[in-house]
Amino acid sequence: MSEKPTIEKYKQNIADGDFKAFKCIECGAVIAPPSGSCYSCGSSSMEWTDVSGKGKLISFTVIHIASEEFQEEAPYYLGIVELEEGTSVTTRLGGYDPEHPEQVVLGTDMKLGYEKGKSGNTYLCFSPI
Amino acid sequence: MPLKNTNIVSAAQTKFGKLDGITLREMFSEAVDSATIGFGIPKKDIQAAFIGTFIPEMLNHQGHTAPLLLDYAGMKGLPATRHEAACASGATALRAGMMAIESGLYDTVLVAGAEKMTSVSTNRATEALAAAADDEFEASVGLTFPGVFAIAAVAHMNKYGTTEEDMGLVAVKAHRNASTNPFAQFQKEISLEKALTPRYIAWPLKLFDCSPISDGAAAIVLTSTEKAKEYTDLPVKIIGSGQASASMNLCDREQLTSFEASVRASRTAYEMAGLTPKDIDFAIVHDCFTIAEIIASEDIGLFKPGEGAKAVREGVTAIDGNLPINPMGGLKAVGHPVGATGVKQVVVSYKELIGEAGPNQVPNHDTAVVHNFGGTGASCVVNILRRADA
Numbered sequence: 001m002s003e004k005p006t007i008e009k010y011k012q013n014i015a016d017g018d019f020k021a022f023k024c025i026e027c028g029a030v031i032a033p034p035s036g037s038c039y040s041c042g043s044s045s046m047e048w049t050d051v052s053g054k055g056k057l058i059s060f061t062v063i064h065i066a067s068e069e070f071q072e073e074a075p076y077y078l079g080i081v082e083l084e085e086g087t088s089v090t091t092r093l094g095g096y097d098p099e100h101p102e103q104v105v106l107g108t109d110m111k112l113g114y115e116k117g118k119s120g121n122t123y124l125c126f127s128p129i
Numbered sequence: 130m131p132l133k134n135t136n137i138v139s140a141a142q143t144k145f146g147k148l149d150g151i152t153l154r155e156m157f158s159e160a161v162d163s164a165t166i167g168f169g170i171p172k173k174d175i176q177a178a179f180i181g182t183f184i185p186e187m188l189n190h191q192g193h194t195a196p197l198l199l200d201y202a203g204m205k206g207l208p209a210t211r212h213e214a215a216c217a218s219g220a221t222a223l224r225a226g227m228m229a230i231e232s233g234l235y236d237t238v239l240v241a242g243a244e245k246m247t248s249v250s251t252n253r254a255t256e257a258l259a260a261a262a263d264d265e266f267e268a269s270v271g272l273t274f275p276g277v278f279a280i281a282a283v284a285h286m287n288k289y290g291t292t293e294e295d296m297g298l299v300a301v302k303a304h305r306n307a308s309t310n311p312f313a314q315f316q317k318e319i320s321l322e323k324a325l326t327p328r329y330i331a332w333p334l335k336l337f338d339c340s341p342i343s344d345g346a347a348a349i350v351l352t353s354t355e356k357a358k359e360y361t362d363l364p365v366k367i368i369g370s371g372q373a374s375a376s377m378n379l380c381d382r383e384q385l386t387s388f389e390a391s392v393r394a395s396r397t398a399y400e401m402a403g404l405t406p407k408d409i410d411f412a413i414v415h416d417c418f419t420i421a422e423i424i425a426s427e428d429i430g431l432f433k434p435g436e437g438a439k440a441v442r443e444g445v446t447a448i449d450g451n452l453p454i455n456p457m458g459g460l461k462a463v464g465h466p467v468g469a470t471g472v473k474q475v476v477v478s479y480k481e482l483i484g485e486a487g488p489n490q491v492p493n494h495d496t497a498v499v500h501n502f503g504g505t506g507a508s509c510v511v512n513i514l515r516r517a518d519a
Contacts, residue, residue, distance in 0.1 A: 007265060011265070033263075033265070033266035033378060033380070033381075034266075035381075039381070058284070058385065059280045059281070059283045059284040059287070059385050060280065060283060061275075061276050061279035061280050061282075061283060061331045061332055061333075061334075062279075062329065062331065062332040063271055063272075063273055063275075063276050063331050064329045064330055064331060064332070065251070065252075065255060065273065065275065065330045065331070066252070066255065066271055066273055067252060067255050067256035067259050067268070067271070067273060068250075068252040068253060068255075068256055069256070070271040071252055073271065075329075075332075076271060078270065078271060078272055078276055078280070079280075080280060080379060080380045080385070088380040088381070089266075089380050090266060090267045090270055090272060090378065090379060090380040091270065092270060092271070101332045101333070106283070106284075106287050117271075121269070123270050123271070124270070
């Protein structure tokens with residue numbers, strides 16, 4: 001895991017169903033989505049790291065009106081999940097009924113998965129444990 | 130130290146809405162004519178132009194808009210620069226104009242903004258707006274603009290107990306104020322029941338929580354204190370100004386119930402003006418969504434965190450309340466042609482401050498705070514405006 005991480009590879013990893021985060025070589029902070037400099041110490045030395053895939057739901061929405069590319073997939077859940085490692089990602093959410101968002105509880109424990117959309121893209125998709 | 134030399138001596142806008150048959154450059158030209166000739170300011174007095182447009186490349190297949198627009202408006206040859214900061218494009222153009230005056234480089238400049246958005250489909254316009262989010266990590270997952278503010282709304286509701294009804298009340302107020310604003314896209318009051326019609330755009334945000342897709346332009350003339358006397362007895366001064374940025378990605382924010390760029394820009398502006406939120410008579414805030422007005426009113430220090438919704442419920446922010454917000458109807462009911470908005474906010478502030486807002490006049494109008502917000506909250510500009518005689 002000594003190669004310098006890139007955005008292209010970060011996205012390819014998601015497409016391959018093998019999510020990895022950036023990790024600051026200086027201070028060990030785990031960073032996703034990628035940043036050119038560490039939010040904790042400012043260093044730009046990064047390496048890849050695996051994550052546990054566990055996290056908590058911070059907030060969410062159900063998209064009804066989407067960009068042209070995604071309209072066929074609507075309505076769909078989007079949320080922000082804070083990973084156990086301390087960084088947060090914007091992700092699709094699975095395992096919830098789009099007609100009943102009032103049943104979704106913030107703080108719920110979530111686990112990492114993937115979803116292949118009608119757009120042809122593969123997204124991160126977290127579901128309640 | 131408060132700014133001393135930036136005076137607004139004219140301010141005008143076109144009607145906002147779906148302006149069929151009128152192109153970007155025609156709208157721009159109309160606003161500029163109103164702000165120059167309409168105020169007795171010869172166009173030849175203008176020395177440079179600072180112009181806000183957000184994304185004409187996607188909406189109108191047109192880049193490099195500043196010289197194009199200025200040429201059509203009869204001012205070819207002047208330095209003309211476009212400023213883009215998503216929905217805060219207008220206010221960043223204003224800051225550039227302000228800095229040009231404060232530096233002494235020019236005496237008199239034009240600040241204007243315009244956007245033509247209704248010539249494309251709603252999905253295409255949604256896509257264009259989504260370009261102001263991080264394409265690699267958020268827009269590409271399917272996040273939209275309403276989605277950004279919906280996520281903030283859910284966090285705010287969860288933390289503070291803000292309700293869909295509270296957000297609906299912001300829409301009701303916006304439409305009531307806009308009903309007497311001839312420039313508004315929607316000059317019609319709506320009931321709370323109508324505001325709460327469950328046509329979800331991005332849950333919990335419904336159709337009436339969202340500002341519309343609009344066409345429109347706005348323009349102002351800025352000049353030095355010395356020169357201002359030639360144009361008016363009552364200029365409006367920009368006495369404090371702040372701008373800040375934040376992460377594009379919502380997921381990288383420390384919190385979702387407040388937008389840190391708004392907090393930082395407003396603190397800078399108050400400090401420069403030597404004022405506090407208690408000195409503010411009325412506020413113009415960036416209500417691209419109803420929840421955005423509630424959060425902005427907290428972020429710029431008008432209410433404590435979590436108390437913005439209560440202020441709406443109690444009528445504090447109504448036109449006759451203690452602290453009116455968006456007395457002309459805001460983005461929500463007047464419309465949101467993105468590049469024009471930040472300039473239009475100054476146009477309505479100017480009218481209120483000099484006491485010429487007609488049926489939309491607020492009772493106390495010496496000092497205003499103006500908040501213009503870009504994209505996911507990654508840009509924010511806050512200006513403090515005051516009547517020169519206050």
